[in-house]
Amino acid sequence: MAAATVTPTSVTDLALAAKAAARKLAAVPSATKDAALLAIADALEARIPEILEANGRDLDAGRENGLSDALMDRLALTDERVRAIAAGTRAIAALPDPVGEVVDGGRLPNGLEVRKVRVPLGVVAVVYEARPNVTIDAAALALKSGNAVLLRGSSSAAHSNEVLARIATEAASDLPAGAIGLVGGDRAALTELAQLEGVVDLIIPRGGEGLKKAISAVAKVPVIYAAAGNCHVYVDESADLAAAERIIVNAKVQRPGTCNSAETLLVHSAVAAQFLPGAIAALRAEGVELRGDERVRAIDPSVSAASESDWGEEFLALILAVRVVDSVDEAIDHVNRYGSGHSEAIITNDRSAARAFQLGIDSACIYVNASTRFTDGGEFGMGAEIGNSTQKLHARGPIGLRELCSTRYLVEGDGHVRA
Structure with a gap:
């Protein structure tokens, strides 16, 4: 044959x-x-x-x-x-x-x-x-x-x-x-x-x-x-900030043209002033353009103003939208409103916050203290994938x-x- x-x-x-x-x-x-x-x-x-x-x-x-x-x-x-x-x-x-x-x-x-x-x-x-x-x-x-x-x-x-x-x-x-x-x-x-x-x-x-x-x-x-991957990384108030910086840089920069790269960074207000200056510098060193809300721009006025459309955008480029939120619940609401159901990550040392994020987000893959870039059939032990399903029937996540x-x-x- x-x-x-x-x-x-x-x-x-x-x-x-x-x-x-x-x-x-x-x-x-x-x-x-x-x-x-x-x-x-x-x-x-x-x-x-x-x-x-x-x-x-x-x-x-x-x-x-x-x-x-x-x-x-x-x-x-x-x-x-x-x-x-x-x-x-x-x-x-x-x-x-x-x-x-x-x-x-x-x-x-x-x-x-x-x-x-x-x-x-x-x-x-x-x-x-x-x-x-x-x-x-x-x-x-x-x-x-x-x-x-x-x-x-x-x-x-x-x-x-x-x-x-x-x-x-x-x-x-x-x-x-x-x-x-x-x-x-x-x-x-x-x-x-x-x-x-x-x-x-x-x-x-x-x-x-x-x-x-x-x-x-x-x-x-x-x-x-x-389909599209408008993926988020949320840095919680209990996060290891050094780990959070490594994760967001990896999630955005490692291969920005892929559907599992991060497009939005959410940061808890309790750590925003401490975390954002270093994270912004690290991202800019990799050529990333930042677009932030008013609270982000109050910390770093050189960040461009984000538009409403930026929150729902799959940039597939070295562009990152950044927003400050006041709680894990607010982060969950943002992701569910603007996300595409692909991959989301929370950086936290609080198990209750991690659990709330896992249960509250309606996406195919939810990460705790890890980069969204791992959403891949090869990384999941499938050898490869045809794509990543963002719907619920009959398959969800990497299609192997x-x-x-x-x-x-x-x-x-x-x-x-x-x-």
Whole structure:
């Protein structure tokens, strides 16, 4: 068998081929899937020059088109990043296969044996922006969980996505034909993909609010949104201020173009005068632009005035909104009002404050004394992720192998009939 070739074809034809492949993939042994993933990882490392050449063309086009520094960082591949993608693929291969895992079950009083087991969703379509690593992450997670995958990247990463999908397709030649499909085309093709009811089982848009709105306006296929991350760090009155400074600098600066980077800093009024001067200096030393409320600007008048829109903004850049609050409850109210449901952090030595924050915030990931940058499938032991779900059904947080499965009941009897 040969996995799908990356050739221009209609979206519907690609999806139908994926549907046929998904039926076969559901029964492919774990060893065969794992061997395919290991072959993909080896091929990635063996063909790094080819990958970087294609990525270089995308970077050149990005510079000509005036892409932001954050988008250019997302788009860029290096020798180290490609090897990290390969390592993530090997990590996925090493994980337990979720397909067939017994979630629940037992013998009923009437003697029926009931098992609730994990099964693949079927055909998963992933729509993503300038992140070529998602091409491999999504393919590896889908294949390991027994799903066929349709990949729709952005035009800004077209050359990178094409070569990565081709490498994965060629390396996974023992998997059913149609298991990997690379979807091209314009907005009409995206609409066609999102409306293939009964063929595509799930679509995962990974990108900003613009992509989310574009999909939600036309989708007939079930959707899990891996959307924006307006993340917060709250420094409580009992916080270790040195640790708080390290955490906010890391959360903002370590990779500002990602959805798990901090966009707003909240500081308790009892420690604001002590904490903010040093924190502002440390952030500015890293090139961060600060936008604060009146209480922040009273401490440091050189901080720009924050607008109302800044509190709800996913900057994806070296910009940070800063506000002083009077209690953990006020911090919770701010996060729930302006946040996107992604990742929030409290820095505190007060267990009751930490517990209130954990229970009061309605987000996928809540941190106590740690950076929001850890919200990542790789960091969570999933090998990689397709995205981070900010909704509640059917998955929330990093989308890994188990999140790409549904369940079914297997029931065994001995001539049972219902009275």
